[in-house]
Amino acid sequence: MDAVLTEGLHKSFGEVHAVAGVDLRLPARQVLGIVGPDGAGKTTLIRLLVGVLAPDRGRVALMGHDALADRAAARGLIGYMSQAFSLYEDLTVQENIRFFARLRKVPATLRDQRAGRLLEATRLAPFIHRPAGKLSGGMKQKLGLICTLIHEPKVLFLDEPTNGVDPVSRREFWEIVDELRSDIAIVVSTPALEEAERCDQVALMSGGKILAHGTPDALRASLDVPVWELEVARPFQAAAVLGQTLSEDAVQLFGDRVHVAGDTDAEALTALLAAAGHQSVVRRIEPSLEDAYVRLITRGQR
Amino acid sequence: MTADLALSSEALTKRFGDFVAVDQLDLRVERGTIFGFLGANGAGKTTTIRMLCGLLAPTSGEALVDGVDVGRRPEEVKARIGYMAQKFALYNDLTVDENIRFFADVYLVPRKKMRDRRAFVLSTTGLEDRVKTLTGTLPAGIKQRLALAVALLHEPRVLFLDEPTAGVDPLSRRAFWRLIHQLKDQGTTVFVTTHHLDEAENCDQVLFMQAGRAVGLGPPRALRAGADRGDRVRITGGSGPALREDPRVLEIYAMGSRWHARLRHPAEAAALARDHGVEVLPVSPTLEEVFLEAIGEGAGR
Numbered sequence: 007m008d009a010v011l012t013e014g015l016h017k018s019f020g021e022v023h024a025v026a027g028v029d030l031r032l033p034a035r036q037v038l039g040i041v042g043p044d045g046a047g048k049t050t051l052i053r054l055l056v057g058v059l060a061p062d063r064g065r066v067a068l069m070g071h072d073a074l075a076d077r078a079a080a081r082g083l084i085g086y087m088s089q090a091f092s093l094y095e096d097l098t099v100q101e102n103i104r105f106f107a108r109l110r111k112v113p114a115t116l117r118d119q120r121a122g123r124l125l126e127a128t129r130l131a132p133f134i135h136r137p138a139g140k141l142s143g144g145m146k147q148k149l150g151l152i153c154t155l156i157h158e159p160k161v162l163f164l165d166e167p168t169n170g171v172d173p174v175s176r177r178e179f180w181e182i183v184d185e186l187r188s189d190i191a192i193v194v195s196t197p198a199l200e201e202a203e204r205c206d207q208v209a210l211m212s213g214g215k216i217l218a219h220g221t222p223d224a225l226r227a228s229l230d231v232p233v234w235e236l237e238v239a240r241p242f243q244a245a246a247v248l249g250q251t252l253s254e255d256a257v258q259l260f261g262d263r264v265h266v267a268g269d270t271d272a273e274a275l276t277a278l279l280a281a282a283g284h285q286s287v288v289r290r291i292e293p294s295l296e297d298a299y300v301r302l303i304t305r306g307q308r
Numbered sequence: 309m310t311a312d313l314a315l316s317s318e319a320l321t322k323r324f325g326d327f328v329a330v331d332q333l334d335l336r337v338e339r340g341t342i343f344g345f346l347g348a349n350g351a352g353k354t355t356t357i358r359m360l361c362g363l364l365a366p367t368s369g370e371a372l373v374d375g376v377d378v379g380r381r382p383e384e385v386k387a388r389i390g391y392m393a394q395k396f397a398l399y400n401d402l403t404v405d406e407n408i409r410f411f412a413d414v415y416l417v418p419r420k421k422m423r424d425r426r427a428f429v430l431s432t433t434g435l436e437d438r439v440k441t442l443t444g445t446l447p448a449g450i451k452q453r454l455a456l457a458v459a460l461l462h463e464p465r466v467l468f469l470d471e472p473t474a475g476v477d478p479l480s481r482r483a484f485w486r487l488i489h490q491l492k493d494q495g496t497t498v499f500v501t502t503h504h505l506d507e508a509e510n511c512d513q514v515l516f517m518q519a520g521r522a523v524g525l526g527p528p529r530a531l532r533a534g535a536d537r538g539d540r541v542r543i544t545g546g547s548g549p550a551l552r553e554d555p556r557v558l559e560i561y562a563m564g565s566r567w568h569a570r571l572r573h574p575a576e577a578a579a580l581a582r583d584h585g586v587e588v589l590p591v592s593p594t595l596e597e598v599f600l601e602a603i604g605e606g607a608g609r
Contacts, residue, residue: 043477044447142349170394170474172503173596174348174603184562188548197477200506200596204563222564242489259485261509261595262529299478 007070009034009161009191010055015064017050024050025061026214032207034069034160037187039205040195043303047214048195049089052165055193056086069160082110085159089166091150095139099130099149102138103156110157117156124152127182144175151182162186164194168201180204199296208295210302217302226293229267229301233293234275236264238286247282248275255304258297267293267301314339314466314497315360317371322355322364322520329355331520332369337513339465342488342498344511344528346599352520353501357468360499362386374465387416390464392455394471400444404435407443407458415462429457432487449480456487467491469500473507485510505596514595516602524602528595535598538574538590543567546586556580 010032017025024047032038040048053059055066057073057080066073071080093102100121107117125131128148133141138149147167154162168176180201183192187206194205202208202222209219218225238244245264248257256268266275272288279286315337322330330352337343347353358364360373362382371378374388398407408429409422417425430436433453443451452472459467469488473481485507488498500511508514509528516524524531539558543551544566551557551567556576560569571577574590581588593601 041478043479044449046477144349166475170471170503172348173346173505173599176503177600180561184548187562197475197481198504199478200594204561206564223566242486242493258482259489259510261506262527263509296478300482303479 007034008032008067009036009069010038010193011067012055013064015051015054015066016062017054017059018062023214025054028064028214028216030209030216030219032191032193034191035188036206037183037192037194037204039202039208040193040211041197041199041202041208041299042211042217046211048211049165050214051211052086052088052163052193052195056084056163057081058086082157083160084163085154085157085161086163087150087154087165087167089169091154093138093146093149093153096137098135098137099125099141100134102149102153106153107156112157120156120158121152124155127185128152128178142175144171144178147171147175147179148182151179155186159190161191161193164192166195166197168196168198176201199294199299203295210299212303218298222295225295225298229293229298231267231269232290233297234266234268234270234272234288235260235291236266236275236279236286236288237262238264238279238284240284244279244282244284244286247279247284251278255300258300260294260296265291265294265297267297312339312375313337313372314341315343315371315373315499317360318369320356320359320369320371321367322352322359323367328520330359330366333517333520333522335371335515337497337499339497340492340495341512342492342500342510344508344514345499345501345517346505346508346514347501347517348603351517351603353517354470356517357391357470357499357501360385361389361391361468387462388465390459390462390467392459392467392469392472394474398443398451398455398458401442403440403442404430404433404446404454405439407454408461411458412461417462425461425463429454429461432457432460447480449476449483452476452480452484453487456484460491464496466497466499469498471501471503473502473504481507505594505599508599509595516599518603524599531598532592532595535593535601539571540591540593540597541569541571541577542589542591543569543584544587544589546584551584551586554580554584 008031012028012030015025015028028051042048054061057077060074068080069083073080103121130148168179196202208222208225210217241259241262241264245257245259252268256266258265275288276286313336317333317335320330320333345353359366360371360378362378362385366379373385376384378385408426412422473484492498502508514528515522551560556572558570558572560567577588
């Protein structure tokens with residue numbers, strides 16, 4: 007059974023078509039990453055999927071239950087951590103967990119078993135008596151996750167969970183996802199493409215529509231041109247030189263390297279740069295998800 | 309410490325009671341470069357920036373910013389630097405133009421320079437035709453560029469950016485970094501903290517900080533090369549649990565349908581591939597992996 011299935015999902019706010027015809031299918035025990043620019047409709051889509059917003063048209067089924075008609079059953083099967091997910095700052099870690107367990111009607115013995123395991127996995131066990139307001143950002147986010155998981159949902163929705171989270175906490179967060187992914191389906195939105203690479207499936211969203219949907223490998227393979235990586239001493243200047251001859255969208259800085267997506271070859275690129283006084287090493291690479299993203303989104307916006 | 313550097317410090321230290329937030333930090337940042345300052349939350353990054361900006365007095369040690377001693381002449385430092393905080397300090401209920409004029413006054417931009425600086429800010433942000441737009445209605449990526457431009461109104465020699473791209477989408481981040489490279493080209497020195505290690509690769513020098521101390525320093529390429537022992541591999545196929553159990557695999561995490569792993573020994577890759585019926589290809593470490601290793605937090609076990 008599919009964890010998430012949508013058909014022709016539409017949602018407008020006044021003149022803005024936030025979600026403009028989305029068909030998605032996510033099998034059980036898969037991780038779906040939703041990426042796209044600000045205002046693409048990611049948060050609205052997630053809110054439609056979890057049933058806190060009603061679509062203008064279309065439907066959502068969660069583990070076979072209609073998100074609206076069969077709301078009670080659907081709600082019991084999902085966990086949802088929104089960007090504004092709030093803990094009770096004056097309650098301790100343990101009190102927060104107990105509060106959310108009571109909301110979800112989890113029996114005390116089950117609750118304590120699960121809480122123990124989750125606290126262990128998130129390394130929050132030493133802090134159960136600390137008020138949530140006194141936790142670091144990364145710890146709060148992990149406590150939010152525990153509270154979201156306490157009723158053992160079958161589908162977990164996370165709206166930009168790693169925003170502003172430091173690399174250590176982010177790594178711990180993805181370790182938790184790795185442990186969960188064999189049991190439950192996860193839908194996660196993120197602005198970070200290196201995180202999207204860790205998902206089973208990725209949906210690129212822009213202007214309320216899904217521009218592309220598939221495994222990270224499939225999205226990379228969907229690029230219609232080869233990608234070249236250039237090592238140069240002054241990448242910013244080299245990119246400017248290349249951008250004058252090739253189209254500007256085709257030339258992208260990747261830190262201290264330059265990527266060119268286009269039907270060219272290593273000799274042509276090396277010669278172009280040499281003419282402007284740049285020595286370079288050029289090689290063809292397997293495109294990254296970010297290469298695919300930049301090309302698909304800039305085309306979609308045109 | 310040398311006055312011809314954009315920024316330098318010697319044994320810069322800040323204590324809060326018993327807690328040593330910044331511990332004997334030595335910095336050397338060349339003019340016209342981008343310097344990345346990385347660490348987990350609580351590593352001491354923001355405390356360091358606040359000292360360098362003259363907002364917080366050091367407990368001991370010294371720092372020069374654009375040749376000025378921050379401990380002795382903090383007010384003079386403030387005139388030479390631009391600072392963009394994590395939360396963009398813009399007035400959402402003012403228009404774009406009103407924000408620009410307000411901050412120009414705050415930063416004491418001379419009247420006769422005002423017209424040029426305003427034009428610069430508007431062209432940098434591409435907001436020429438939206439001067440009357442309420443700032444609160446701008447998308448995050450544009451707001452971020454406006455916050456940056458406002459920090460540049462008084463033509464600072466050194467620009468401090470504290471996690472400038474948190475929550476900003478990939479294309480806006482790219483546009484933002486193109487701007488940073490332009491500023492560098494014009495001679496501005498940029499000192500930036502970020503949680504995105506892929507962004508840190510834009511920096512000329514990167515410093516890893518942990519518990520108030522520097523635990524790594526160098527250009528990203530050199531840091532990656534220095535940490536490359538040939539033991540990191542990409543595995544295609546196979547089962548996660550079986551690979552996780554294998555003693556030859558020290559760390560492993562899922563990357564979509566593949567795995568990233570660190571091996572006990574590079575020479576065991578072929579045997580591992582044979583035993584599990586998988587493809588094992590060596591890969592270079594990412595800067596994020598290098599960073600986590602430097603602060604003693606290897607990737608997922």
